[in-house]
Amino acid sequence: FFLPSEERGYCTDFFDTSFNGQRHTWRLKSTSAERALQYQPGHKIHGFTVKEVTVPDLFLTAVKLTHDKTGAQYLHAARDDSNNLFSVQFRTTPMDSTGVPHILEHTVLCGSEKYPCRDPFFKMLNRSLSTFMNAFTASDYTMYPFSTQNGKDFQNLLSVYLDAVFFPCLREQDFWQEGWRLENENPTDPNSPLVFKGVVFNEMKGAFSDNERLYAQHLQNKLYPDHTYSVVSGGEPLAIPDLTWEQLKQFHATHYHPSNARFFTYGDLPLEQHLKQIEEEALSKFERINPNTEVPSQSHWSSPREDHVTCSPDALAPDPARQNTLCVSYLLGDITDTFEGFTLSLLSSLMISGPNSPFYKALIEPKIGTDFSSVVGYDGSTKEASFSIGLQGMAEEDIERVKQIISQTIDDIIENGFEEERIEALLHKIEIQMKHQSTNFGLSLASYIASSWNHDGDPVQLLQISDSVAKFRQSLAENPRFLQDKVKHYFKENTHRLTLSMSPDEAYLEKQAKAEEEKLQKKIQALSDSDRKEIYEKGLELLTAQSKTQDASLQCVPVQYCEQPTNGLVYFRAMCSLNTLPEDLRLYVPLFCSVITRMGCGGLDYRQQAQQMELRTGGMSVSTQVIPDSTQLDMYEQGILLFSSCLERNLPHMFQLWSDIFNSPHFDDEERLRVLVMMSAQELANGISYSGHMYAMTRAGRHLTPAGDLQETFNGMEQVKFMKRIAEMPDLSQVIRTLPRIKKHLLNPDNMRCAVNTTPQKLSDTAAQLESFIRDVAENRKERKPVRSDITEVRFQQAHWVNIPELNFQPCQMKTFFQMPFPVNFVSESIRTVPFSHEDYASLCILARMMTAKFLHGEIREKGGAYGGGARMGGGGLFSFYSYRDPNSVQTLSAFRKGVDWAKSGQFTQQDIDEAKLSIFSAVDSPVAPADKGMGRFLSGVTDEMKQGHRERLFAVTHKNLVDVAERYLSVGQRTCGVAILGPENETIKKDPSWIVK
Structure with a gap:
């Protein structure tokens, strides 16, 4: 996963992003912090020496150590948090744009001395209860973090990570697959043309099709022209084919060494165990070197x-x-x-x-x-x-x-x-x-x-x-x-x-394609007949390896109160129904949500409003919500969600701001509205190249369920195109007339339910403030209808509106192709199946996870060269296949079909099923922050009993169940499906009348 500097979050984001939501309610006199305070500078522990023990902010004890033999640096943050994290990072300073650190990051995860199977990293995703697993390549370091709540799982993952980074196989075949290779377009046909292939090669072609990413890369390269920041650490597509396997191995030897490593651990597990395992399994096998990876200061220019x-x-x-x-x-x-x-x-x-x-x-x-x-x-x-x-x-x-x-x-x-x-x-x-x-928190800290x-x-x-x-x-x-x-x-x-x-530049893509073709032809012209034969044979070998099976109305406003250790913060949410909104206004709802808190309200203009929100709250937002019913596919809840938080002392101010937004929002400033519209349209347009698979999945599900149809309206390509049309309007007066109409239907206490998460001590005060807010909003309704504004207190009991069935909706097949200015595709096929509470839902969840790990990953990423791909079962009853930054399109649809055939054939083992279950359970039981406790119940009506029923059904899934659901829901003839592709011009699709081309 290549993470350029502009996406890591700047230091300003340390307040907005990196530290977003970090501080637990644990006291300093906690078990893990007390234990850490017993260490003293000079103490020797398993080959490490303690250098410093500090109690900084954030309720943790920091212990800095150095490894005596290799000089490896170590920081441990002891904190009473069960979500323990490990990270090791290496300073990686490339001096060319071949993408060597990025390709190395991919390749070290393809097998190691102790775990020589082809893809131990992806296999651990299925065998672990991890709450996070990934790896990142930045401009000047590569980081490998994971987190888990289970002590034994921590040891297992640590073993895999240590072996991966310090003792990888770095096979030539893995370099071809993950980095780049010359291969016949059809590997089984020696007469098919030779082309460039490779996961990172295709990933970076996709990355450089994003103009924002491209600009950020140029800016860094040109501002720091004298050393490593002048090159592309992720790899410039036309430079990647200059990298050799030998250069990759050499870069690993000099950069992935303990003398160039920084270890970080966090949580409530004992430090001694971590140090012992790291010393025994890795560091004891190395001697100190001088890695010589320092980045010199950039020489300052004498003129701009x-x-x-x-x-x-x-x-x-x-x-x-x-x-x-x-x-x-x-x-x-x-x-x-x-x-x-x-x-x-x-x-x-x-x-x-x-x-x-x-x-x-x-x-x-x-x-x-x-x-x-x-x-x-x-x-x-x-x-x-x-x-x-x-x-x-x-x-x-x-x-x-x-x-x-x-x-x-x-x-x-x-x-x-x-x-x-x-x-x-x-x-x-x-x-x-x-x-x-x-x-x-641990990952944010790292x-x-x-x-x-x-x-x-x-x-x-x-x-x-x-x-x-x-x-x-x-x-x-x-x-x-x-x-x-x-x-x-x-x-x-x-x-x-x-x-x-x-x-x-109108000819930009053409020039890029021409440059790639010239590079390709230059490589091809240097080949002898024996070279071509060897390329064909190696392509067949790689295909064989990739194909091998691996081991391994007038009513009260209901309020849900949730008492939580929120550290002196109050979290407020309100769900407002869209059921009364006229159909012609639906497309405008995301725009309404985007501007309602940013145009001013009451006696405040938009600048004053922004200032008050910053001074008095942790932020105020409004977003669309489409919540599928858990029992019936053609029912759903539609609404908007209001969210804000504040320090306890600022409760009256926060609710006053919401009152002003409800009672007197400002909509008539066309100049301000135009600014917000342009920003929103630009943001949507920029997002497609990064989240194209999500847009493809949303579009593919449009004609399968009413909830899917509304998701496309609110969050899909239809919304992108709609906002482009709004942004192009010379006169926004029609939009200004529309917004109050929407507000009348949405910001209405008759159609609202609320949720509050706060400390037990602040509950009664919060309830009083909330009741005052509800009453104020109800009394200011222009209709002056009699409204009961008393609050029904609901403590973890769902007060849910009855979801409205979409009587006119008829599911149908639809294939849509969006031609985009990208060199890669985003492909999805969605199939209508069953809702959350249906007995087959659990089997479909397990099947999606297992198909991804055991079949689709190999077909779409390893063989197909896409950056990612797989299947997922959505809560709305849609089983979706997808691929991400994919050089193929129609071939990938064929891979989806092969995946169904594979599932129907039952060619998977009980271990495969168990691994998929483990992976699903790590998501089902992932940790929930105090701010979010009870939200499943509040938003979707899914109770603890329903979740437990889902867990039990997951446990009970058998081999036969998986074959049965594949046959019953996913087979051709049985299924109702939608297909969507976002990608470059495609003559095959254009000639096929079954496709709608946008």
Whole structure:
């Protein structure tokens, strides 16, 4: 899984993303933390020496150690959290764009000395109770993390991970499969043309078809031109075929060594056991080396630079004539300076986040572009941080104007500074994020410290958040121009500044295809007849290996209260029914949800509203909900979900904001609405290349169930096309007239139920505040109908509306092809089966998991070269096949059919079934954060008894059950299915009259 720097989350996101939901209610005097406090600097434990024991923020004890023999670094975060995490990361600094660290990440997971089977990593997905398993390639490190709640499972996974990274097989055949190879288009036909194949090769072709990703990559390469950041760590498609198997093995020998490793463990399992296993199974077998992987500081330029790149035109762009991007990036300081990084990340948020920020006012509101550029804000993922600001979706003639605006805005900030209230709102946000708990705290922690630790920064210092806040307040008190001085130093006076523009080129894809063809022909021309024969024979060998079976109305408002250790936070949700909404308004509902909390309300304009939401809440959002009935396929619940959280002291303020949104939302600001529409349309268009398989699955299910039809309306390609049409409207007055009509039906206490998660001590106060809110909203209904606004208290008892059957819906077959400007396909076939409570549902869940692991993964990824593929059973009764970043289309549909034949033939073992069950159970019983307890019941009406029945049915699934459901629901002739493909031009499909081409 290649994770470029722009997706890892910048340090600004440390408040928004990395620390989103992290702090458990455990006390410091907890078993694991107390045990860790007993360690002393100098202690020797299983070949390691304790260097430091610290109690930073976040209710944990941090223990830093070094391995005596190899110099490997180790950090343990002891915390009373049962979701334990392990991670090992290596500094990987490529000096070319062949993608060697990325291909190596894939290849080490293809078998090791102790586990020589073809794909132990994917097999452990089915044999483990893990809550997370993956691997990431960043610009300058590669990380291998997993988490699990089970101690024995932790030891098993640790054994697999250690053997994978330190003792991989690195077979040539695995390099061909995962990296790149020349192979006959049809491996069984030596006369078919030779083509490039490989999982990473196809993955990166897909990645570079995403213009946002392409721009971010160019920006990093050009801002840091002197060392490893000047190349593509994930691999540039045309450079990948230059990598040899020998080079891959050499990179592993020098980079995947304990002397270049950083180990991180987290949770309530004892540290001693981890150290013992790591020492015995891996580190004791190595001697210390000098890995020589350090990244030098980038030489600072004496004057600013400008550059230009091109991309493919976006057919879904809100305005085809405005597809230019411009961004100015500044090189900042070393990320190992923790306080400076903290300050600059706060400064970044003040400059760009929300409608009150100077750059939002200067760049977004004049509607020069559709949104900020894809890289924006503080990025602390490289050795030296950067800050970027710019626009996408602009006209070419506005480029100079945007440059001037950026320069002028920096001057204005230096002169005027920031309002004290905005700074307080940001610090309030940090307090919220530190208290909010998530189920993946260990993973967030590992990701957060990775970059700084990678360059020998102090990871524990990063966790001293309250120290940084205190130092920040002190610096501001001592020098009121503290932030303005930083802006002047890093932006006004900084000569290491890159201005990068990007514009579409109609011939871009053609040029890319031509360049690939030239590369291919160059390789082919160098081949002798014996080389061609060897390629054919190796292709057959690989195909054989891939095919081998491996071992291994007037009513009360119901409220659900859930008492939880929420650490002083209150979580509020309200579900509002869509049942009374006229059909012609349905397409507008996602837009309504997007703008209702962002246009102002009551006496607040949108800037003031944004400020109050930041000062008083942890965020307020509204989203569409389509919830299939658990007993009948043609019934579902439709609604919108309101969600917010706040510190206990801010309860009255949070409910006042919701009251103003219900009673007097602002819809009449066309200028503001246009800004939001353009941003939303751009976001949807950008998302397709990344989540194309989800769009394909949604479309494939459209004609199979009423819930599937509504999902396509709200979240599918229909919504993407609709928002493009709205964005192209010269006049939005019709939309402005539509929004109040929707509000009348949706923001209505008659059609609402609520849920609150809070501490027992705060329950009565929360109930009183909520009742006041309900009464206020009910009394302000314009109809002035008599409304009972008293609250029915429901403690974990579902108060669910009766779902309405769609009487006119007739399931039917439909095949849809969307031609997209991508070089790869996203393919899906969905089949109507049974709802959640049906006795066959559990068998279909197990079957989907088993087909993915035992058949489809091999056919679609290994043989087909797609980045991913498989099957899943959805709660809405749809059994869906899918592929992701797939060089094939019609062939993949054939692979789906073969998968059904494989299942019907019963050629799988009891062990295969048991592994699929394990994998399913790790999801069924995954940890639930205090904020989310009871949500299954509140949203879908699925009770604990129903979940237990589902568990029992899963346990009881037999070999015969799986063959039976494959025959009964998935066989040709038995099934009602939908098919969808998003991909490049396809003559085969265009000539087939059974396809609808969009």
